[in-house]
Amino acid sequence: MKILFIAPYPNEENSKDGMVQRVKHVDNIFSKYERGYLDVQHRKNFKGKTQIVDHLVKTYQLNSVVHMPAIHKILNTYDKIYVHSIAGLFYLLWILPFIDFKKIILDAHGIFPEELKFARSKKFIVFALIEKYVFSKLTRIICVTNAMRNHFIKKYPHTNSDNYFVYNILPSFNTEYISPEPLNSTDKINVIYSGNLQAWQNINLMLKVISSNDKPHIKYTILTGDVDGFKKELSRINLLHAEVLLASVKPQELPEYYSQAHYGFILRDDIDVNRVANPTKLIEYLSFGIIPIVKTPNIGDFMELGYEYISYLDFSEISQPKKSLNNQNIYKNLVKKMKNANLEGFVTNG
Template sequence: MINVLSMDNISNRDVTAYYMDTIYKAAQEYGSANRFDFSCLPEKDSIVIVSTVIEALKLLCKGYKKVGIWIQGVLPEESYLKHQSKIRKKILEYIERLCLSRAVILFMVSKEMLRHYEKKYNLCLSDKTVIMPCFNTTIDPEAFDDSERYKKNIFTYVGSLAPWQCFTQTIELYSKLEQVLKNSELKIFTPDIEAAECICKEKIKNYSIEYVSNSKLQERLRHIKFGFILREDNVVNQVATPTKFSSYLANGVIPIFNKSIRSFDEESNEMEYVLRVERFDDVENVVNFCNKKIDLDQIQNEYRRLFDRYYCPNKYIRIIKSKFQELHLG
């Protein structure tokens, strides 16, 4: 029996549910599968798969021996960016290394993440690791029907104001674009509405800020041309596969990103309808792309191919099922 943590009462459900559901579907195809939560734990001799190293530590401390972990981000480095605490970072590194070494199976979001952990902790993890990027949607053909959207310079920023998401740098870039492009507009979707307003009101003119559910967000994105995903070149971003890439692409939004997000940079290397910028102030590159004519059939076909090979749940269900078999789990 493979027991997969339920996301019903998890605060970041939108981020993790799709991934954990995919693992559960693979477990169902493999054999016997069950969902659980921490109020009703399965038998200690069974396999349990959780969504953080902290959850894994709790189970290891309770005596569970067969723990699997989905790892979305590098927790010690993220914590240090937020709190600037070396002690906190050291504690989290101890927990992380312990859980990685004891886990029977690992789910990571990029090859870069696997390389990071193997080098940092001098561990061999590849044999028990499945690589699957973060995504939570499928491509919507109707999003590519409106040719008028690509004639308007409407940009978006989706996400929190966490330090590694580079909201301030994004606003700085847009402020320069606003001075050059006619009728430009920035639509910001964030839970941090007040903080975003404080930053924007001093720097830009044509913008709106709101927070909407994931289902409503998909509808809003259908009317937007460009989506910002800019990051500093640090390990937190190098290993990441931001979910908003799939949200943008599924709805026909052209991502504006930089090479620090290594997995997507590699996957999109041959794509025409993505906008890779070299610097946070790369105005010229963006303006040139704004003048580019968009072929609706071409952009849809290009994005569909990416979903077929990279954002394909059925592909990862097969890969995870194969890893369960290889490791003789269950």
Template sequence: MLLIIADYPNELNMREGTMQRVDAIDSLIADQERVYLNLSFKKFIKRKTNKVENCTVENLNILAHNRIIKGYIARATSIYVHSVYNLLKIMNWVEFDKTILDIHGVVPEELRSENKKIHSAIYNYIEKRAILNCKKLVHVTNAMVGHYEHKYKVPLSAKSIVLPIFEYKQILQDSNKWSDDLIRTVYVGGLQSWQNINKMVALCKNAYINNPRCSYRFEFFVPQRDVVTFKQNYSEKINACNTNISTLTREEVIPHLTQCHLGFVLRDDIIVNRVACPTKLVEYLECGVVPVVLSPHIGDFVELGYKYVTAASFENQSVELTQIEQMAQHNYSVLFEYQKRTFNAQQQLIALLTADM
């Protein structure tokens, strides 16, 4: 039996980045019988079981249903755990020799950056036990493997699979955009602090003022709930800069990106970002959008040789569409290598998860 420790992906939770990862992994094993344990310390006092095709979804309370949870773990041939957050929930019963941990992100460091020192220490303990003892580790980048090898002073390549989140899409490129009069610069995302919205708005304003030879169109697409907040906080600062503040549905994002030239991915140069693989950055490369970055060290893309525009360059130097087009074309080759790596990793993981079934 394949046992997965996570909530099951559905229409309500699929906007969460974590659940997009769960859905991506589930798509690889959709034809297999499997059980999901969605566990909570507070909810599900009454057991709730759903059947979705050949998948059983158990919503269980960790304290009230510990015997049921233990029974599933004992019967499982493989246990796939999505992140150390979920690993905490089964730590009393986990059998590491049949457990695969999908790390998702560097949780202790993320918590420490939020000044949650006690939580960081707890998850650091769980993470260390998992890194040293799990049968297999699934990382989103090679940079993440390197981080853990350095942190715990152990070689991990033999027990690691590097699998970014990647969804193969048939994208019809808009070649007409390279003869456009406007340089369309886009942001698609939320208003979280790590998105550096203040810096983004300042960059747009300064680029508009410093480079009068460039005809810019700045577009900010945020969730519907954040549109009013964005306008209240930022619209006055960039009102004269030819801007559009709106929202897009999930289905509208890719078609719109194909019409754009530059896209903001303003991540600070910290370990959380160095080991990450933002879906947004992949979508930019897919759509011929050249990323504008504070630091280029995001995941494995520097290693792959991607082209980008630095924030300082964007702010202070005129941009030529011909140059951006050349960079976008180069990034298609980077994307191709990225796709190959992803496909090979998918095959490894499928073989691992179906070996004992």
């Protein structure tokens, strides 16, 4: 069986991207299959590039207009078409009516039209129409949470639970973390943030919390791919010389920092986009017993799972460091659940 993934192929350059981490994880599951990766763009890839990575993997970087016949041929060459995010179908609009949807498996990743609407992008109308059309034909949809599956079932009542498969995003690095000995009041409170400066991260609110709690017994660590951007933000509020460590690290280096952290910022708004989400960052926090600092606790399935968190409004009341065995156990249970989840069977057999 040959499987075509509509996604960029995971490599060293894009490994920090949250979506690519899921692409890589899924790729590992299908490592024994012959696989293709199709990356189509409207305004790029005019020359086109096909690369044989190894005896099982081939990548295609093509333009949606210039290489239209080639794309059509590639789609027909593969037995299954695994689409990473509905955004990947935007560049295949012209061919959607001619695709055999029995071959297509959509890994939703998120609720993309709602994300665009929240960002006030006019493209949300286009993607809302694409989603409506695609969901009228799809028979296999992969969601990252039960909340996301319920969202789609409510939105598209003609679908049912048999059309869906819930598969959580898990960290790609080693999470074998051993809880430390009991801490005492002389230990510093280590607070971490892992991410960039996107609007939905509520960075201004996070920096306000840090500024209000710039105390000798609290150490802050910001791990980001945009170190210069964060330097500007910290300088703007006179925090550049406070005890804030800024660093850009590879995914496999994250455990070194997570193992020392007690609390972690994840300040999402209470909107549908976040209520159905399964942020990689939050899973990573839980795996190391980190207690999330939240704006709303209603993120994905985690309230239902009983995770331990603290509101940013109460953070100033924290006086001692603490790890959460409860959060670590939630993660371990998710790992067991995913080991028993037959994603391969859902994709290859339905």
